[in-house]
Amino acid sequence: MLTVTELGDSSVVLRRAEVADVPTIVQLLAADQLGAARDGVTTPDDLASYERAFHEIDRDPAHILMVAQSGPDVVGTLQLSFIPGLARHGALRAQIEAVRVADAWRGRGLGAAMMDWAMAEARRRGCALVQLTSDKSRSSAHRFYERLGFVASHEGMKLAL
Amino acid sequence: MLTVTELGDSSVVLRRAEVADVPTIVQLLAADQLGAARDGVTTPDDLASYERAFHEIDRDPAHILMVAQSGPDVVGTLQLSFIPGLARHGALRAQIEAVRVADAWRGRGLGAAMMDWAMAEARRRGCALVQLTSDKSRSSAHRFYERLGFVASHEGMKLAL
Numbered sequence: 429m430l431t432v433t434e435l436g437d438s439s440v441v442l443r444r445a446e447v448a449d450v451p452t453i454v455q456l457l458a459a460d461q462l463g464a465a466r467d468g469v470t471t472p473d474d475l476a477s478y479e480r481a482f483h484e485i486d487r488d489p490a491h492i493l494m495v496a497q498s499g500p501d502v503v504g505t506l507q508l509s510f511i512p513g514l515a516r517h518g519a520l521r522a523q524i525e526a527v528r529v530a531d532a533w534r535g536r537g538l539g540a541a542m543m544d545w546a547m548a549e550a551r552r553r554g555c556a557l558v559q560l561t562s563d564k565s566r567s568s569a570h571r572f573y574e575r576l577g578f579v580a581s582h583e584g585m586k587l588a589l
Numbered sequence: 590m591l592t593v594t595e596l597g598d599s600s601v602v603l604r605r606a607e608v609a610d611v612p613t614i615v616q617l618l619a620a621d622q623l624g625a626a627r628d629g630v631t632t633p634d635d636l637a638s639y640e641r642a643f644h645e646i647d648r649d650p651a652h653i654l655m656v657a658q659s660g661p662d663v664v665g666t667l668q669l670s671f672i673p674g675l676a677r678h679g680a681l682r683a684q685i686e687a688v689r690v691a692d693a694w695r696g697r698g699l700g701a702a703m704m705d706w707a708m709a710e711a712r713r714r715g716c717a718l719v720q721l722t723s724d725k726s727r728s729s730a731h732r733f734y735e736r737l738g739f740v741a742s743h744e745g746m747k748l749a750l
Binding site for chain 2: 431453474485488514520547582585586587
């Protein structure tokens with residue numbers, strides 16, 4: 429699983445994340461306005477939590493943690509998960525979580541390339557549907573997903589335990 | 590995994606679904622206004638699709654398809670799935686899909702009992718968050734989830750493949 433995409437005069441590789449990518453992925457999560465309060469590595473225990481989660485994702489073919497790499501730098505990430513269900517004649521659905529693009533790479537088509545990759549992989553696995561939730565404050569993200577064909581048909585409801 | 594809950598003068602058992610429950614679960618999905626166009630068993634192939642999906646769910650401990658049974662009747666269902674991720678310090682999240690309560694059982698506390706069961710199971714597995722999406726036309730469902738503590742903080746976006 430490795431895709432090379434050309435964006436302007438840069439080549440970006442889309443590939444499965446490795447454990448060595450975890451600190452950079454966490455930086456991308458924490459660089460985000462809403463993620464800043466929730467994520468970051470300040471102690472070795474923090475890193476251990478993230479690495480534990482990485483291995484849970486990595487060992488299960490129902491999940492793909494993907495990164496976008498330009499030269500030596502990880503500049504984007506998303507997670508794709510596959511969820512079986514009875515509804516819609518037993519349709520498999522794909523779910524996308526934690527989509528992040530480095531600030532310097534915004535507006536250059538990287539997010540769309542990452543999402544195209546995710547939707548192609550979902551089709552390849554026979555999914556009938558791709559779904560995601562996006563915080564209501566992220567209006568530019570909603571326009572981005574709508575341009576890709578997503579419809580904001582549902583309320584995304586969360587409860588912290 | 591078997592919980593008995595008392596609702597008025599009825600005992601309802603919450604348990605993991607078995608393959609023999611599939612036709613009744615599909616009836617519950619299809620009885621729903623939005624599900625009517627999407628679900629139902631009219632041919633043996635239909636049933637085979639649902640049973641195939643049932644086995645995918647059943648063999649993976651990351652998913653629990655639950656039914657509520659009163660006497661011999663299945664009167665409610667929901668699916669609970671567990672999704673690892675890096676965000677929020679590597680938090681496991683629980684996702685609830687396909688919540689249905691038989692018409693005759695509405696307004697008797699069954700839905701709340703099913704959701705309480707799901708949230709307790711999510712806590713038991715160490716989830717930091719429970720999430721679901723609900724069609725924007727289902728305003729009474731949104732009030733129901735809000736009474737349980739859910740916040741409609743996100744847009745739920747879907748794309749059919």
